[in-house]
Amino acid sequence: MKLDVNVLRYLSKDDFRVLTAVEMGMRNHEIVPAELIERIASLRHGGTYKVLKNLLKHKLLHHDSSKYDGFRLTYLGYDFLAIKTLVNRGVFSSVGRQIGVGKESDIFEVANEDGTIMAMKLHRLGRTSFRAVKSKRDYLKHRSSFSWLYLSRLAALKEFAFMKALQEHGFPVPNAVDCNRHCVIMSLVQGYPFVQVKQLQNPETVFEKIIGIVVRLAEHGLIHCDFNEFNIMIDDDEKITIIDFPQMVSVSHRNAEMYFDRDVECIIKFFSKRFNLSFEANADDSDSDVESDAVKPRFSSIKKASGFLDKELYASGFSRKEQDDIEKFTEKIHGSDDEEIEDDEETEDDEDHDSSKLNALDIQNFDTLCSLTKDEDDEQSGDIGDVVEDQ
Numbered sequence: 001m002k003l004d005v006n007v008l009r010y011l012s013k014d015d016f017r018v019l020t021a022v023e024m025g026m027r028n029h030e031i032v033p034a035e036l037i038e039r040i041a042s043l044r045h046g047g048t049y050k051v052l053k054n055l056l057k058h059k060l061l062h063h064d065s066s067k068y069d070g071f072r073l074t075y076l077g078y079d080f081l082a083i084k085t086l087v088n089r090g091v092f093s094s095v096g097r098q099i100g101v102g103k104e105s106d107i108f109e110v111a112n113e114d115g116t117i118m119a120m121k122l123h124r125l126g127r128t129s130f131r132a133v134k135s136k137r138d139y140l141k142h143r144s145s146f147s148w149l150y151l152s153r154l155a156a157l158k159e160f161a162f163m164k165a166l167q168e169h170g171f172p173v174p175n176a177v178d179c180n181r182h183c184v185i186m187s188l189v190q191g192y193p194f195v196q197v198k199q200l201q202n203p204e205t206v207f208e209k210i211i212g213i214v215v216r217l218a219e220h221g222l223i224h225c226d227f228n229e230f231n232i233m234i235d236d237d238e239k240i241t242i243i244d245f246p247q248m249v250s251v252s253h254r255n256a257e258m259y260f261d262r263d264v265e266c267i268i269k270f271f272s273k274r275f276n277l278s279f280e281a282n283a284d285d286s287d288s289d290v291e292s293d294a295v296k297p298r299f300s301s302i303k304k305a306s307g308f309l310d311k312e313l314y315a316s317g318f319s320r321k322e323q324d325d326i327e328k329f330t331e332k333i334h335g336s337d338d339e340e341i342e343d344d345e346e347t348e349d350d351e352d353h354d355s356s357k358l359n360a361l362d363i364q365n366f367d368t369l370c371s372l373t374k375d376e377d378d379e380q381s382g383d384i385g386d387v388v389e390d391q
């Protein structure tokens, strides 16, 4: 998806005020009536309709007049609101190139005033829905556009909370910097997605390290649920970093064992295909059971902690309902019937994860958004600006 932040730079305070008014209206309207937008925005000098036209032109809003004259945010509109909030907070001041396209996200480089480059992940839940199998489509059809924004926001919040907690517990994950709406800012991982790696100096050691992480996660009460070569980054020193956490579940989840086994199987399959590692237990070896347990850990024999997930999520302001909502979505999308679309997606992901984009960083290509930071003294933004912050 194209993210032309140049447009963002030239949007006025009124533009943002109206965009925020649409967002607020979407809390209880799928399509927000134009009059309601006008009332919420209450521009000092009027002109809401002209502003709406401008936002529409830049594809920040979608116009719908099938039932009444109304508008809703597009993902781009939602992106701009999140980016503006984070720029106002001083988290970053420029946006660079796109470095990743996940199944349900877009990842860009961003830089702060010191020139530190970070990764910005914009969640886009439901993007692949139409290519998914029928059961998923049926579930997804009933989600309104507000739900997409809502679910993407939950995914971001959950990912941020987990990244922070995992880091505090010594797991190799990016550093969680900040989060707003559907957007997570984290440190940039130096390295490549594991799927691009054709050769390793020490495949056995790397395998052990990776399986060790799956086991240690379970010991902390967690299962990654999408643990595969696309969500593992590796650098030239074969140092591993794990990414992509919105679908993680607790070891007390009713399908926990299935998810755990699937994560383990994914890694085993990848290592045996790509690096020719053999995982067959030797039939003559009396210790074979012990050995195969080390290679393929059993869920039942792991000493698991409980409550980690709940504790960390609640600490980040997640309610039980929000947790259920995102889990329901994850189960439908990353559930047990993924095979039907797997091949299709693998080809696409292979093309998308281009490591050269990660290495050849050119700060000149960053679009500076500093002009946005000057808004803090905008006296009119007080009443509705607060809402922008607490989304």
Ligand code: ADP
Pocket (backbone or CB within 6 Å): 099, 100, 101, 102, 103, 104, 105, 106, 107, 119, 121, 174, 186, 187, 188, 189, 190, 193, 230, 231, 243, 244, 245, 353
């Ligand atoms: P999705 O949930 O959509 O799969 P991911 O979090 O897996 O999204 O990110 C998609 C891709 O973006 C990754 O495979 C990786 O190439 C890149 N990426 C994500 N986070 C980072 C990061 N912190 N540093 C560098 N690259 C990243």
Ligand code: MG
Pocket (backbone or CB within 6 Å): 102, 103, 230, 231, 244
């Ligand atoms: Mg991923």
